[in-house]
Structure formats: structure tokens, C-alpha cells
Amino acid sequence: xxxxxxxxxxxxxxxxxxxxxxxxxxxxxxxxxxxxxxxxxxxxxxxxxxxxxxxxxxxxxxxxxxxxxxxxxxxxxxxxxxxxxxxxxxxxxxxxxxxxxxxxxxxxxxxxxxxxxxxxxxxxxxxxxxxxxxxxxxxxxxxxxxxxxxxxxxxxxxxxxxxxxxxxxxxxxxxxxxxxxxxxxxxxxxxxxxxxxxxxxxxxxxxxxxxxxxxxxxxxxxxxxxxxxxxxxxxxxxxxxxxxxxxxxxxxxxxxxxxxxxxxxxxxxxxxxxxxxxxxxxxxxxxxxxxxxxxxxxxxxxxxxxxxxxxxxxxxxxxxxxxxxxxxxxxxxxxxxxxxxxxxxxxxxxxxxxxxxxxxxxxxxxxxxxxxxxxxxxxxxxxxxxxxxxxxxxxxxxxxxxxxxxxxxxxxxxxxxxxxxxxxxxxxxxxxxxxxxxxxxxxxxxxxxxxxxxxxxxxxxxxxxxxxxxxxxxxxxxxxxxxxxxxxxxxxxxxxxxxxxxxxxxxxxxxxxxxxxxxxxxxxxxxxxxxxxxxxxxxxxxxxxxxxxxxxxxxxxxxxxxxxxxxxxxxxxxxxxxxxxxxxxxxxxxxxxxxxxxxxxxxxxxxxxxxxxxxxxxxxxxxxxxxxxxxxxxxxxxxxxxxxxxxxxxxxxxxxxxxxxxxxxxxxxxxxxxxxxxxxxxxxxxxxxxxxxxxxxxxxxxxxxxxxxxxxxxxxxxxxxxxxxxxxxxxxxxxxx
Amino acid sequence: xxxxxxxxxxxxxxxxxxxxxxxxxxxxxxxxxxxxxxxxxxxxxxxxxxxxxxxxxxxxxxxxxxxxxxxxxxxxxxxxxxxxxxxxxxxxxxxxxxxxxxxxxxxxxxxxxxxxxxxxxxxxxxxxxxxxxxxxxxxxxxxxxxxxxxxx
Numbered sequence: 045x046x047x048x049x050x051x052x053x054x055x056x057x058x059x060x061x062x063x064x065x066x067x068x069x070x071x072x073x074x075x076x077x078x079x080x081x082x083x084x085x086x087x088x089x090x091x092x093x094x095x096x097x098x099x100x101x102x103x104x105x106x107x108x109x110x111x112x113x114x115x116x117x118x119x120x121x122x123x124x125x126x127x128x129x130x131x132x133x134x135x136x137x138x139x140x141x142x143x144x145x146x147x148x149x150x151x152x153x154x155x156x157x158x159x160x161x162x163x164x165x166x167x168x169x170x171x172x173x174x175x176x177x178x179x180x181x182x183x184x185x186x187x188x189x190x191x192x193x194x195x196x197x198x199x200x201x202x203x204x205x206x207x208x209x210x211x212x213x214x215x216x217x218x219x220x221x222x223x224x225x226x227x228x229x230x231x232x233x234x235x236x237x238x239x240x241x242x243x244x245x246x247x248x249x250x251x252x253x254x255x256x257x258x259x260x261x262x263x264x265x266x267x268x269x270x271x272x273x274x275x276x277x278x279x280x281x282x283x284x285x286x287x288x289x290x291x292x293x294x295x296x297x298x299x300x301x302x303x304x305x306x307x308x309x310x311x312x313x314x315x316x317x318x319x320x321x322x323x324x325x326x327x328x329x330x331x332x333x334x335x336x337x338x339x340x341x342x343x344x345x346x347x348x349x350x351x352x353x354x355x356x357x358x359x360x361x362x363x364x365x366x367x368x369x370x371x372x373x374x375x376x377x378x379x380x381x382x383x384x385x386x387x388x389x390x391x392x393x394x395x396x397x398x399x400x401x402x403x404x405x406x407x408x409x410x411x412x413x414x415x416x417x418x419x420x421x422x423x424x425x426x427x428x429x430x431x432x433x434x435x436x437x438x439x440x441x442x443x444x445x446x447x448x449x450x451x452x453x454x455x456x457x458x459x460x461x462x463x464x465x466x467x468x469x470x471x472x473x474x475x476x477x478x479x480x481x482x483x484x485x486x487x488x489x490x491x492x493x494x495x496x497x498x499x500x501x502x503x504x505x506x507x508x509x510x511x512x513x514x515x516x517x518x519x520x521x522x523x524x525x526x527x528x529x530x531x532x533x534x535x536x537x538x539x540x541x542x543x544x545x546x547x548x549x550x551x552x553x554x555x556x557x558x559x560x561x562x563x564x565x566x567x568x569x570x571x572x573x574x575x576x577x578x579x580x581x582x583x584x585x586x587x588x589x590x591x592x593x594x595x596x597x598x599x600x601x602x603x604x605x606x607x608x609x610x611x612x613x614x615x616x617x618x619x620x621x622x623x624x625x626x627x628x629x630x631x632x633x634x635x636x637x638x639x640x641x642x643x644x645x646x647x648x649x650x651x652x653x654x655x656x657x658x659x660x661x662x663x664x665x666x667x668x669x670x671x672x673x674x675x676x677x678x679x680x681x682x683x684x685x686x687x688x689x690x691x692x693x694x695x696x697x698x699x700x701x702x703x704x705x706x707x708x709x710x711x712x713x714x715x716x717x718x719x720x721x722x723x724x725x726x727x728x729x730x731x732x733x734x735x736x737x738x739x740x741x742x743x744x745x746x747x748x749x750x751x752x753x754x755x756x757x758x759x760x761x762x763x764x765x766x767x768x769x770x771x772x773x774x775x776x777x778x779x780x781x
Numbered sequence: 782x783x784x785x786x787x788x789x790x791x792x793x794x795x796x797x798x799x800x801x802x803x804x805x806x807x808x809x810x811x812x813x814x815x816x817x818x819x820x821x822x823x824x825x826x827x828x829x830x831x832x833x834x835x836x837x838x839x840x841x842x843x844x845x846x847x848x849x850x851x852x853x854x855x856x857x858x859x860x861x862x863x864x865x866x867x868x869x870x871x872x873x874x875x876x877x878x879x880x881x882x883x884x885x886x887x888x889x890x891x892x893x894x895x896x897x898x899x900x901x902x903x904x905x906x907x908x909x910x911x912x913x914x915x916x917x918x919x920x921x922x923x924x925x926x927x928x929x930x931x932x933x
Contacts, residue, residue: 251854256878325804691915
């Protein structure tokens with residue numbers, strides 16, 4: 045998925061808008077290097093648009109979901125940059141879910157990574173047309189016409205003309221040739237890499253006007269709340285709704301069967317008993333008043349504490365060996381000066397975005413319209429077509445703003461529920477999850493256990509490394525009985541271990557799933573980031589070396605891996621962020637008693653992060669004082685948004701380290717709301733210091749890479765402050781918060 | 782029918798007795814700036830002011846607001862405008878969802894405390910969860926809003 049090269053044939057200019065404006069389009073499919081073109085004889089469907097109106101207004105169609113990462117602003121500013129647009133004229137229109145936009149799935153920290161170049165080229169194409177239009181109007185050579193901040197200037201006469209006043213002339217200009225479309229020089233950037241003054245949705249946020257999924261409204265719409273089996277995949281045996289029907293506002297009670305997705309795709313829905321009402325509160329109350337007898341089914345016995353013990357025991361023994369293999373670990377351990385072993389565990393986690401899962405669906409006249417906060421509108425569309433038999437073109441997914449998502453809203457079960465209900469009641473209906481529903485019926489981040497064994501020679505050099513890991517795979521949500529970790533999960537920090545260790549072995553032990561498992565911000569990198577960074581720290585202590593020097597040495601010589609990657613791993617960049625964070629955190633400065641620094645590094649989503657955390661430990665209680673993070677994500681668009689993402693990632697990582705635990709008894713999740721699934725709050729928030737590495741490398745991930753190093757940086761700091769090594773998260777389990 | 786006065790405007794609602802204000806405001810009146818986050822006064826997303834005091838509207842009955850002045854994020858005040866300017870200056874929001882509640886809690890602080898300390902800010906704001914983790918910016922923006930308000 046390398047940044048796509050755009051050619052002239054990929055662009056189109058569309059005339060005849062009712063508004064009298066001008067629309068530029070191009071075809072870019074984010075996951076394809078080959079794009080459909082006119083020359084290929086395949087119908088040309090433009091999917092990236094810029095509209096220019098006579099009043100100067102520029103509208104950019106954004107086909108990625110906004111969930112706090114600022115993508116609507118970043119995409120618009122990347123286009124505005126090469127268009128030479130004045131930011132005050134720029135607005136954004138959200139695209140509906142449609143395959144013509146290429147992959148719209150907003151996950152994997154990939155939007156800017158794959159789209160920066162096409163967006164810039166699009167802006168440059170439009171700017172070139174405007175410059176040529178001005179040249180034609182003035183009867184001068186285009187070389188003397190230069191666009192600048194929404195005007196084209198004539199360098200000879202000093203005349204200037206407003207973009208909006210060039211609309212008519214621009215309609216007569218042909219798409220420029222490839223040689224004519226020239227990207228701006230980086231030195232002239234006004235937006236890319238700079239702080240964009242106004243986030244595109246800022247005013248709406250500040251006045252409560254932003255439309256999230258939960259704010260979608262239709263005349264005469266209904267609201268629904270669904271009771272789902274406490275045990276995953278349990279079903280309704282019988283129910284009594286008499287007390288529900290007494291609730292004022294409740295209109296219908298409807299049983300929904302579970303929809304099981306076909307192997308390998310989609311999410312289906314859990315089923316249960318739905319209460320339909322004329323307001324959300326009545327639906328909630330009605331649900332609470334249901335008396336349901338559940339058939340718990342296969343997952344009834346799931347006790348997460350017992351399962352943790354099972355995982356720990358499994359990783360004490362040899363498990364399935366997965367590539368890469370290097371050298372011979374057994375020999376290394378045998379010949380070692382010192383052998384160190386450690387076992388680490390983390391519980392299930394849940395995303396808990398502030399906006400709960402919800403969807404408004406309206407099925408009528410063979411069509412299905414949805415308004416929902418979704419990360420992956422095309423999967424939603426395909427899933428609806430699959431389960432309900434609509435033609436794909438009869439399904440419209442209106443992507444609303446997402447009040448946080450963190451991976452939860454790329455699973456479309458809540459939309460499927462709304463469609464199923466709307467079809468049954470022949471009315472528009474919004475399914476609203478309560479917070480309890482969200483905490484208890486999610487697609488959880490996997491509970492996990494890791495065993496690491498390492499050997500040191502007499503000089504304190506690492507000679508051998510064995511990493512055994514077990515957790516239920518995300519694959520189990522798509523293919524039951526998938527009891528081993530998938531390659532894509534192992535590739536998040538396990539099999540691409542960055543260290544230069546001569547003898548290395550990675551093993552995967554079995555882990556069954558008894559909850560729906562899903563990805564959560566940075567996914568399995570959370571697990572590898574904790575295990576590997578903790579264990580390297582333990583090895584550094586055993587070798588008597590400084591934690592940063594030890595890591596620099598262990599990373600080995602500078603080299604770029606020759607894997608077939610769009611962004612090959614460059615060990616020098618990982619060492620560089622580590623050196624930068626050493627400076628940023630004043631690593632060598634003496635701290636007050638009871639304070640300690642801890643370091644962690646992690647490479648994920650092609651970006652390089654190093655984090656140092658300062659904690660203080662008083663009477664066994666941990667306080668996080670400072671978090672220092674350095675990110676190398678190559679070229680970035682909105683500098684301030686990137687820093688904001690890193691700050692947020694630090695808090696996200698802190699929440700899961702301090703409090704994050706979903707546990708089950710008799711198959712049911714024990715936590716229910718923010719009182720027992722706690723978040724870091726302002727009173728516990730540390731100072732956060734972020735440094736971005738400036739270089740000319742291709743853009744890589746931003747939204748997720750800040751999370752993985754946080755846990756181990758905190759626990760390593762706790763060790764340095766107090767001598768206590770925490771190997772089981774969260775800290776609340778140890779009475780440390 | 783009951784009359785609710787929100788941001789200086791009267792609204793007639795027919796709310797069942799047990800209905801919390803949040804749902805009367807969102808579903809019956811249609812002002813959707815006030816957000817649902819937890820339903821049990823744990824997250825602060827639904828914060829509104831009643832006669833200048835912050836309450837969690839998910840856990841406050843409609844009857845408690847009759848004859849009083851409700852301020853939501855759609856409203857305005859000297860403190861709210863200073864906060865908005867500081868929010869802009871510091872690009873505070875990420876997803877923005879919790880910010881309605883954050884602004885309302887911060888507005889009460891600014892209304893009642895001319896020179897809040899870090900501790901005052903922590904105490905006033907720790908009932909409001911931001912899952913995106915914008916606390917550092919919220920705190921900085923509140924301090925800036927205090928200054929903006931003094932200059933105004």
C-alpha cells in the first residue's frame with residue numbers, strides 16, 4: 045500500500061453543476077496501484093473531489109471517517125496546500141460508503157500514509173488549471189501566473205484575480221499534462237507540517253452542533269434498546285415483557301435472532317430482545333424491565349481468571365514455533381553466563397469510546413438508509429446486502445462523526461441490529477447501546493500471557509531470546525475454532541522483533557476464545573510492546589547496564605531490512621527516537637527519592653516511537669508525573685493534530701496500564717460502566733511532552749503507534765522508583781493506584 | 782406539559798416523571814449538543830448548568846429544572862466564550878464528543894473562581910472523562926481562558 049502515483053489520466057473535470065461551480069475529480073483507489081482510467085476503457089469513476097464555487101468556496105469530499113484523529117482537517121489541508129487555497133474558504137463533505145472510493149476502512153493508521161500524494165497531486169492539478177485560466181483571461185504566458193492564497197497573481201503586471209472569479213474560464217481549460225502538474229516545494233508549505241489554524245469541525249464542537257451518529261434524527265423515528273445474552277452467543281429461552289409494556293413510551297418488544305456471519309467475513313449480530321420506544325429513555329427503562337431466561341450456551345463456563353492460569357501454564361511448555369528462527373536458543377541458554385525468565389500477563393480490554401455504539405436505519409421501498417458512526421462503511425454496506433438481500437446500490441451509509449472509536453466502530457454489529465429492527469417495524473429506528481451494553485458485549489482486546497527467556501554472556505550481551513505468547517486471536521471472530529494467533533497479529537511486534545539477537549525463537553501456544561475478540565487501538569502491539577520492553581529492561585538490569593545504552597547496543601548496526609515492505613524497517617530511525625527521548629527526558633538527571641524513569645521503544649504501523657515515563661511511588665501508590673514521547677512518522681500533515689494524537693495515545697496507554705481489565709465469571713463480563721472500568725482522569729493526567737522527528741521519509745502511521753510503549757515505560761519506571769517489577773497488569777490489581 | 786427554560790428560551794415538553802433531563806433535552810426538545818456517555822453520572826458528557834450549577838443531566842430529573850435556567854453547550858456566557866476562544870487557540874478537541882461537558886464544567890469553574898489553581902482545575906474537571914485524552918490541552922486552555930476573561 046505504497047503512496048500512489050497519480051497520472052493525468054486519473055483526473056477529470058466535471059462541468060454543469062447546478063450551482064455554476066466547478067468540480068474536479070480523480071480516481072484513486074487506496075489499496076491499488078493500478079487505477080481505472082478512461083484509456084483502459086473501464087468506466088472512469090472519480091472518487092476524490094474538489095468543488096470550487098464562484099464565491100470562492102472550496103469543498104473537499106472526504107472518504108475517511110472522523111473519530112478524533114483529525115482526518116477531515118488533514119485531508120482538506122493536504123489538498124488546500126497544493127491548491128494554494130485560503131483555509132477560510134475550505135469546507136469538507138463526508139462521503140457515503142461506496143466501493144468507488146477505494147478502501148474507506150479507517151483503521152491501521154493508514155489514511156495519510158496512502159493518500160497524501162494523491163491528495164497533493166489533486167490540489168496541484170486544480171491549481172494548475174486556475175493558473176492557466178488566469179493566463180488565458182489576461183492573454184499572458186502561464187509562466188507569469190502564480191496561484192497564491194486563493195488568488196492568481198500576474199508577476200509582470202502585479203494584477204491578481206480571485207479563484208472564484210476564474211470558475212468560468214477554468215471550465216474551458218483541459219486537464220494539464222503530467223509535466224505541467226508540479227507539486228509545491230516543501231519550503232513553501234503553509235499547511236503541511238504546520239499548525240492548521242482551524243480544525244474543520246472546531247466551531248461545531250464548541251457549540252454542540254457537531255453531528256455524531258447518536259445525533260442523527262428523522263421525523264417519527266423510534267429508539268431501541270436491546271437486551272443481549274450476558275454470556276457471549278447465548279440465546280433467548282423465554283421472556284416476559286409485561287413490565288416493559290407498562291413503561292410510558294414503549295411501543296413494541298421484538299425478539300431478534302442471532303445473525304451468524306459466514307466464515308471469514310462480516311460481524312453479524314448477537315440477537316436478543318429489543319424494546320422499541322418513542323424516546324431513548326423509555327427504551328432503556330423498558331429493557332431494564334424485561335424478564336428474560338437465557339440459554340447460555342458454550343461459553344457459560346468462561347472464567348477469565350482461570351483462563352489466565354491456563355494460558356500461563358501453557359506457555360511454560362514448548363509451543364508451536366513460528367518464523368523467523370535464528371540460531372539455536374537451547375544452545376545459547378546452555379552456554380550462557382546468566383539466564384533470565386519472566387512471565388507477563390494482561391487482561392481483556394474494551395474500547396469504551398465516549399459515544400456508545402448506535403445506528404439509525406430506515407428500511408423502506410426496497411431501500412435501506414443508515415446514519416451511523418462507522419469506521420468501515422463499505423463493510424457495513426456489504427454486510428447489510430448479505431443479511432437482508434438488498435442490492436448494494438439500494439443501501440446508503442451516511443457516515444456521521446464518530447465520538448471516539450478505537451476500533452470498536454469498525455465492527456458493524458450495531459448497524460445490523462438497527463436494520464433488522466427497521467425492517468421488522470417498518471419505521472426509522474435508532475438502536476442505542478447503553479454504556480453497560482458497550483462494556484459487556486464488545487469485541488474485546490485479547491487477554492494474554494507471555495513467557496520470555498533470555499541469556500547473557502559474561503560481557504552482558506544478549507545471546508538468546510525465546511518468546512512464547514498466547515492469546516485468543518481476532519480471527520476467532522470470523523472463523524470459529526481459530527485457536528492460534530494469526531500472522532498479522534504476530535507481525536505486530538512479535539515476529540518482527542527489532543533487536544539484533546543471534547539466537548531467537550518465537551512460539552505460539554493455544555488460546556481459545558470465549559468472547560468476541562477484536563482489534564483495539566494498536567491491537568497486538570499493546571501485548572508485544574509490554575512484553576518485549578519489560579523483558580529487555582530486566583535483561584538490562586541483569587547485565588548492569590543503562591537501559592538506553594543497553595537497547596542501543598541490542599539494536600545492533602544501522603541497517604534497513606530488505607523485507608518486501610512499502611516502508612522497510614530502518615533500525616537507525618528506531619535508535620534515533622531513542623536518543624531523542626533520552627535528551628527530551630533529561631534521562632541522566634538525578635531525580636528526587638521515590639521517583640524513577642522508565643523507557644520503552646516500539647515500531648508499529650511503520651512508525652518509530654520511544655517513550656520515557658517518570659513516576660513517583662509513595663506508600664505503594666504510583667503517580668505518573670511526566671510522559672516524554674518521540675515519534676518518527678516520516679512526513680506529517682497537521683503537526684498539531686499529530687502531537688494531540690501522541691498526547692491522547694499516552695493517556696490511552698496509561699488508562700489501560702492503571703485500570704484496564706475486563707474479567708468474566710460464568711461467561712459474563714463483570715464490569716459494567718466507568719465506575720468499574722475506569723479511565724485516567726484529569727486529576728491523574730501527567731505532563732506530556734511530545735517531539736516529532738522531522739525528515740523527508742514517506743508518511744507513516746500516527747493514530748496508534750503512540751500506545752504500545754506506554755505500559756512498559758510505566759512499569760519500568762516503577763521498578764526504577766521502587767524496585768518492584770510489575771509483570772501483571774493493570775496496576776489497580778496490585779493496589780498501586 | 783412542563784416548561785423548561787434552556788439558554789433563555791422556553792420549551793414545552795411532555796416528559797414522563799422518571800425521565801432524566803438529558804433525554805428530555807435530546808429526544809423531546811431536540812437539542813443534541815448535550816451528550817449521553819454513561820447514564821450514571823460517571824463521565825460528565827451530559828453536563829449542563831441549572832441556575833449556574835453544573836449537574837449531570839443523565840441523573841437529574843426534569844422536575845428539578847422547572848422554573849430554573851438551564852445552560853447547555855448551545856448556550857453562551859462570558860466564561861463560555863472565553864473558553865471557546867482558548868479551545869480554538871489550543872486545538873483542544875479530538876473527537877469532540879466529551880467537549881460539550883468539558884466546556885460546561887469549565888464554565889462553572891470560571892464563573893465561580895477568578896484565579897483557579899491547578900488543583901482547582903483538577904477538582905472541577907475530574908468528573909469529565911475524555912477518552913481521546915485531551916486533558917493536557919483542556920487544562921492549558923482553561924488557564925488561558927482565565928486570562929482572556931480578565932482582559933475582556
